[in-house]
Amino acid sequence: MSYLTRQWYACLLGLAVLSAPVAAQEFRVGFVNTDRIFREANTAKAAQTKLEQEFSRREKELAELGNALKTASERFEREAPTLPETQRMSRQRQLVEQDRDFQRKRREFQEDLNARKNEELQQVLDRANRVVRQVAEQEKYDLILQEAVYINPKHDITEKVIKALNASK
Structure with a gap:
């Protein structure tokens, strides 16, 4: 069989499957916006606060070091x-x-901050995924997507997931 013939048969088979009567059970699809979860869920907000507290001292020290370097550089330019x-x-x-x-310390700070942020966000994502599974099982969803080019708002279950996340400890 040629390539085109196989393509033709595959299309016919696909059309036959799509046009077959839908079974009594409906296929349910939901969508979760993870960016919104990272912005609005209490666990994500707590993680952000934790990171700010953990890194604020180093960030302040870096700012002071940068200001001192700038002042010294300006003084050198005047006196040179x-x-x-x-x-x-x-x-x-x-x-x-x-x-x-200063550049080395700033780079190390950014690397440490990014590593910790990834750790915290992964924990939030793990908890969110558990809640998504619970919601999907309770409401009998067949598929939950986390990324899509377009999604009809009626399929968005992000609010339910955020409420469930905020309710759980």
Whole structure:
């Protein structure tokens, strides 16, 4: 059988399946917006607060270090024309080292924050997925999607999931 013939038979079979009478049981599809869960669920808000508390001190230290570096750089720019060559080169090397240290600390901070954020969001997602399964089983859904290009709002069960998440401990 040629490729086109197989394609034709596959299309006919697909049409036959789609046009067959629907069984007494309806196929139910639901949709969950995970971004909305991450924004609105109490567990997600608690995770965000936890991260802010955990990283606020380091963030403040980085801001102070950045401001000190900026101040030192501005002072160097003002004083550089009047400094002897050796002193100017020495201060310039110091500024380069301070900037390198600042960039390293900022990168480490961002990496640590991202790793912790991923851990916390994964915990929220795991809990949300358990609740989605519960809602799907209770309301007899056959399929729950988490990403879609378009979804009819009547299939969106995000609100039910958020309420169930907020109700559970």
